[in-house]
Amino acid sequence: MVNGKRLLVIIPALNEAGSIADVVREIRGELPGVDVLVVDDGSADRTAAVAAAAGARVARLPYNLGVGGAMRLGYRYAYDHDYDVAVQIDADGQHDPRYVPKLVDLLDDYDLVIGARFAGEGDYAVRGPRRWAMGMLSMVLSGLAGATLTDTTSGFRAANRRMIEMFARWYPAEYLGDTVETLVHAARRGYRIQQVPVAMRRRMAGTPSHSPAKAMIYLGRALAVLTLALIRR
Amino acid sequence: MKLTLVTGLTGLVLLATIVELLRRRQLREKYGMLWLGLLFVVIPLSLFPRLLDGVADLLGVASGVSLVLFLGIVFLLLVCIHLSWEVSALEEETRTLAEEFALLRAEVEADRAERADRQELVHRDG
């Protein structure tokens, strides 16, 4: 329970045995009474066992579906079990659960709240093509949503019941679909989107899924995904 | 001139079809991008078939048109190979799903049998 609401934290995880236990324990310590669902997406390591031992519920996918596939499973779980709020947190420890009440506070007036970097809190910096891609995404999506969104690819989000209902039915599994396309889709359908500035930490263990060499490809794909999302219904 | 009209129109119809399929979410992004990319090569070529003559000359191919035919066939072959690869991956996934399902069923049935046993014991004792 946070602010009188039943809350589920959904953690998509792929090979995060090194950090998942600490992340789950920190969430349960900072946010007493919330339920934690770890979606293990076909990890080759002991992610599922470690998460369960730390007190999380674990849903294990038989093979890798990607973050989008894992998140739809999470939202369906939240929908079926009547949670009022679903919060998505990364398994690598980058997201500080102490911000969760701030995000949840806004859910009375908004349907989807993003924990965003580059909005005053923290000192996270990105350079080169990745920065251009993020700038472009942020400009277009802010216009669509009618709110300033500085970090559209953030995986730190809170959704209210209305949003959970939509995401349980529709959540793209494609590249960048879990972040960019969901925002376009939701904004277009009149869901209200807002952000809360957060500071992000370094990942605790494991390796990030992006490398600097992929930044240029990322820019191209971000453009393609955005164009596609905009012409789609 | 007539030929250009026929090939150009065909290209445009294909383009419209793909865009519409993408818009209706009937095509996954990765396939859509593949076909769109191809059309951005094919449409200019259908309007100006002699565009590749220079390249053809360099490669020792008699005319640009036969080079396009050759590249077209290579491309289609690659697509076929890719599709068989995708189907293989899908087969592997359904197989894993079926196993998962069988394991779950075994667990549920073992659970049910155990519960029935326990109930019987309670009845006999009581």
Ligand SMILES: Nc1nc2c(ncn2[C@@H]2O[C@H](COP(=O)(O)OP(=O)(O)O)[C@@H](O)[C@H]2O)c(=O)[nH]1
């Ligand atoms: N379910 C699932 N989670 C994934 C996959 N790839 C990455 N993740 C998780 O997504 C979160 C963000 O991943 P990360 O590599 O840190 O991305 P970044 O923070 O955007 O650089 C982490 O919790 C990862 O464990 C995947 O294929 N499936």
Ligand SMILES: [Mg+2]
């Ligand atoms: Mg991360």
